[in-house]
Amino acid sequence: MGKRLLWSLVLSSALSAVGAQAAEKTAIQVMHQGDPGFVAAYGKVAERFEAANPDVDVQFIYAPHDAYNEKFSAAVMAQQLPDVMELDAPFLANYVWSGYLQPIKPLIDKDVLDDMTESNIAQGTYPIDKDLYAIGLTDSSVVLYGNKKYLEAIGARIPKSVDDAWTREEFETYLEKLSKLDGVKWPIDTFRGYGIKTEWITYAYGPILQSAGCDLIDRKAWKAEGTLDSDACVDALAMMQKWVKNGWVVPQSAGTNQFFAEGNPAALALGGHWVYAEAAATMKDNIVVLPLPKFGAKGASPDGTWIWAITKTSAHPEIAGKFISFLLKDKEYRTYVASQSGYPGLKSFAAESPLYAAGGPMAIAFEQASKTAVARPPHPAYPTITSAFMQAVDEVFNGGDPKEALTSAAKKIDQDIEDNDGYPPFGDEQ
DSSP states (O other), X not given: OOHHHHHHHHHHHHHHHHHHHHHTOEEEEEEEOOOHHHHHHHHHHHHHHHHHOTTEEEXXXXXXXXXXXXXXHHHHHTTOOOSEEEEEGGGHHHHHHTTOBOOOGGGSOHHHHTTBOHHHHHHTBOTTTOOBOEEOSEEXXXXXXXXXXXXXXXXXXXXXXXXXXXXXXXXXXXXXHXXXXXXXXXXXXXXXXXXXXXXXXXXXXXXXXXXXXXXXXXXXXXXOTTTXXXXXXXXXXXXXXXXXXXTOBOOGGGOSOTTTSTTOOEEEEEEETTHHHHHHHHHGGGEEEEOOOBSSSSOOBOOOOEEEEEBTTOSOHHHHHHXXXXXXXXXXXXXXXXXXXXXXXXXXXXXXXXXXXTTSTTHHHHHHHHHTBOOOOOSTTHHHHHHHHHHHHHHHHTTOOHHHHHHHHHHHHHHHHHHTTTOTTTTTTO
């Protein structure tokens, strides 16, 4: 046999071996959202996972934050669900009820499951069978950020704990005083710039209604009429409309960072926990973190964030679970999330996050999780609930009548539930 033929055979054999090795790799698809920093962080985690598991190929499917549900719906229609999907916690009940997800406990490392905070367990649990369907490194909350210089100038009281939160009367008095203070263009940024394509309005403004003594829907009868359009909810939304009419609220056209923008034109901010990292970078010691005000007899705050689930159609659920476990334990990923003021959903991550420790700058945010957190309604009709409510708020902020807007929203929600025969077995737990 000639040398040329021999080398040809050797090369052919080697290439075949490489091809066979590549063909033996198991591919899992991971659908996610996130800003460029998180997208890059996920990519690096995948590289480390593949290095530790050379027989696995992690393939990412990116969907923009404000179009995520539409892209997932398209995947459902095409019968091309990913193995792993990131989902916004309040949509969990809808996804489980629709048959898209599988219980996750058997697929996640036990040490990770044992590490979950109560709020993390709650956000990933389906209320009917009480099983866990999703898990995350983080949870979330909204707090009231303040500019210390402006607050001192008007003599505002600085609450030291959630129990000490401002009352509605105090809050509105401070808004009025701030509106007359030199250097303040707007008393408060409520991040209207997020618009109505994200969960922001329901997530951040819903607790104002709940604190005022009402809710988006009756959580036993699962009926919106008589609850969402109640006097308490109408009064709460009319209160917020007054803030807008008075020019106290940063308009949607001004974007989403007026609290920490150059010159600090907004004195307060009703902002997510994620705002802290960027605001503190420019404001330094001038930023103060306050609990959400009490708009009624009790305080209320939101929880629930983007968490990881495994689809029922996954051909490789064990590998999918292995990847999620790896992600949640990955040191470099956790360091990055901590740098973004990530709100702890694992006890070990809380220990690594001094922001949220007792005495830390964001300790009040973590305190809210155990004292005032109210999850968004865990019901399959949630996509309709949030859409109807956000449209109502947007209408009211643009001059609409609060009673009419909330009545219309309540009817839309109840009609959706009726059209789906009550989403059984929801409604049976009355």
